Amino acid sequence: MQTAIKQYLVVTGNYWAFTLTDGALRMLVLLHFYKLGYSPLEIASLFVFYELFGVLTNLFGGWLGARMGLNKTMNIGLFLQIAALAMLMVPAEWLIVPWVMAAQALSGIAKDLNKMSAKSSIKLLVPEDNQSKLYQWVAVLTGSKNALKGFGFFIGGFLLTQVGFQGAVAVMASALALVWLLSLVLLKKDLGKSSYKPKFKDMVSKSGPVNLLSAARLFLFGARDLWFVIALPLFLAQQLAWSQQAIGTFLALWIIGYGLVQSLAPFITGKKSGKVPGRWAAVGWAFVLCLIPALLAKLLPLPFPTETLLVSVLLLFGAVFAVNSSLHSYLIVSYAKADGVSLDVGFYYMANAMGRLIGTLLSGYLYQTQGLEACLYWSSGFILATVLLSCFLPKAKS
Numbered sequence: 001m002q003t004a005i006k007q008y009l010v011v012t013g014n015y016w017a018f019t020l021t022d023g024a025l026r027m028l029v030l031l032h033f034y035k036l037g038y039s040p041l042e043i044a045s046l047f048v049f050y051e052l053f054g055v056l057t058n059l060f061g062g063w064l065g066a067r068m069g070l071n072k073t074m075n076i077g078l079f080l081q082i083a084a085l086a087m088l089m090v091p092a093e094w095l096i097v098p099w100v101m102a103a104q105a106l107s108g109i110a111k112d113l114n115k116m117s118a119k120s121s122i123k124l125l126v127p128e129d130n131q132s133k134l135y136q137w138v139a140v141l142t143g144s145k146n147a148l149k150g151f152g153f154f155i156g157g158f159l160l161t162q163v164g165f166q167g168a169v170a171v172m173a174s175a176l177a178l179v180w181l182l183s184l185v186l187l188k189k190d191l192g193k194s195s196y197k198p199k200f201k202d203m204v205s206k207s208g209p210v211n212l213l214s215a216a217r218l219f220l221f222g223a224r225d226l227w228f229v230i231a232l233p234l235f236l237a238q239q240l241a242w243s244q245q246a247i248g249t250f251l252a253l254w255i256i257g258y259g260l261v262q263s264l265a266p267f268i269t270g271k272k273s274g275k276v277p278g279r280w281a282a283v284g285w286a287f288v289l290c291l292i293p294a295l296l297a298k299l300l301p302l303p304f305p306t307e308t309l310l311v312s313v314l315l316l317f318g319a320v321f322a323v324n325s326s327l328h329s330y331l332i333v334s335y336a337k338a339d340g341v342s343l344d345v346g347f348y349y350m351a352n353a354m355g356r357l358i359g360t361l362l363s364g365y366l367y368q369t370q371g372l373e374a375c376l377y378w379s380s381g382f383i384l385a386t387v388l389l390s391c392f393l394p395k396a397k398s
Helices: 002-035 040-046 048-068 070-087 097-125 131-186 208-228 231-238 244-268 279-299 306-335 341-369 372-390
Strands: none
Touching: 002 040, 002 070, 002 097, 002 131, 002 231, 002 244, 040 048, 040 097, 040 231, 040 341, 048 070, 048 097, 048 341, 070 097, 070 131, 097 341, 131 244, 131 306, 208 231, 208 279, 208 306, 208 341, 208 372, 231 244, 231 341, 231 372, 244 306, 279 306, 279 372, 306 341, 341 372
């Protein structure tokens, strides 16, 4: 168990370092190109390849992880993120849309290799008969990652104002290069390698629970990004006249709080009574979440203080979404087969990336054509689909 804990700490440390740069880079790109006068839909297009290549990476990355070992896929992910950051350390006049989209594509590949490797490895470090411990470790990994992604948002906004776009990217690339070198030395060499050589056809999951949960995850994360990724930051800038640093700080604090709630999800959903979640926990929490964006859309046109209303409802949405996300993260690791675990986990996160891609595109398009309220109504519709799909998940494991 001591060896398992050491490997868990290495995996978590890698994931944390990567996540800091990932969150900071997203905020840097969003705020920098908004300042240059890009429209919401144009800004959304900068992230299309990031999400699209995330879809492909999770599908192929699970297969690679099972054949090569998760240590290799994790270290490849770290290296590719360094390369993506290096692509943006060019003179400002070179930062044209196709070049930035290409760098974002590389970053998307890197992010999902890193995430798939981290989440898959947890399955191999916890005994199969200890589902409560598995839920707790997954929740800590997922929650701490999102808290650090929020801190990355803050770092991105702060560095942009202090050292500019290229300076910020250079700082992050240097720090991540050091983490990559340490990971090459510390990470166990055969972690996650399957006992057989998976074929290409094995990339598509044959498990009914994995397929259902993957579809539910697609709509869940599509719903979040429908209003959070593009529409909300631009609404704060355009309608409420918030500064770049204020937007970066607020979104950072939101995601940090969201990550902390994710870490506490096992206690919120019944760990003290010895229970682990299953079908009805997923259905109930998704149903509560479904009501929140629709409620905000109804209240926005009314004569309430917009800032107070938006911040309050966003905090509520973040807390409930965090529990939903943590539940899903545990369930996929629980449903996945131990031998070649990255195949099932990769397929699931492929659906997650597809949801983010759809949500990002719809966020830019709907906000530009119909405003924030339309994004919120569509978000509720997506979560309703998650509720319906979750009704067919298996019952909780004992």
